[in-house]
Amino acid sequence: MRSKGSSKAEPGNASAAELIDARIAELADWRGATLARVRKLIKQAVPEIIEEWKWRGVPVWSHAGIICTGESYKTYIKLTFAKGASLPDPAGLFNASLEGNTRRAIDIHETDELDAAAFKSLIRAAVALNMAKRKR
Numbered sequence: 001m002r003s004k005g006s007s008k009a010e011p012g013n014a015s016a017a018e019l020i021d022a023r024i025a026e027l028a029d030w031r032g033a034t035l036a037r038v039r040k041l042i043k044q045a046v047p048e049i050i051e052e053w054k055w056r057g058v059p060v061w062s063h064a065g066i067i068c069t070g071e072s073y074k075t076y077i078k079l080t081f082a083k084g085a086s087l088p089d090p091a092g093l094f095n096a097s098l099e100g101n102t103r104r105a106i107d108i109h110e111t112d113e114l115d116a117a118a119f120k121s122l123i124r125a126a127v128a129l130n131m132a133k134r135k136r
Contacts, residue, residue: 035072039070046123091115093118
């Protein structure tokens with residue numbers, strides 16, 4: 001069941017948005033702040049984005065299919081784009097998972113600066129790709 005901007009997640013009646021809020025609070029350091037900033041940029045790029053909580057604790061942003069996931073690790077945040085290999089990346093944001101034929105990722109470390117405009121363009125391109133594939 002999906003409501004505006006979020007979907008139901010795991011048992012316990014917490015929405016995906018609430019679970020992502022909790023993850024951000026739980027991190028309580030630069031990783032939480034980074035995940036919150038990325039989330040805000042995603043919502044600015046595509047206000048109708050769907051937030052999901054999958055695979056026992058991974059924030060997922062979708063629109064006509066998965067756009068990207070936001071995993072937190074000890075020393076970085078990993079944003080994996082499901083169809084990243086098919087997306088234009090003129091700013092060179094993708095810096096991880098470059099060897100595959102489908103996915104691409106952006107690893108953000110504590111001192112890294114994410115180009116907000118380029119990131120929003122990447123999100124919009126991922127939505128456009130999902131929408132084009134859906135129309136076929």
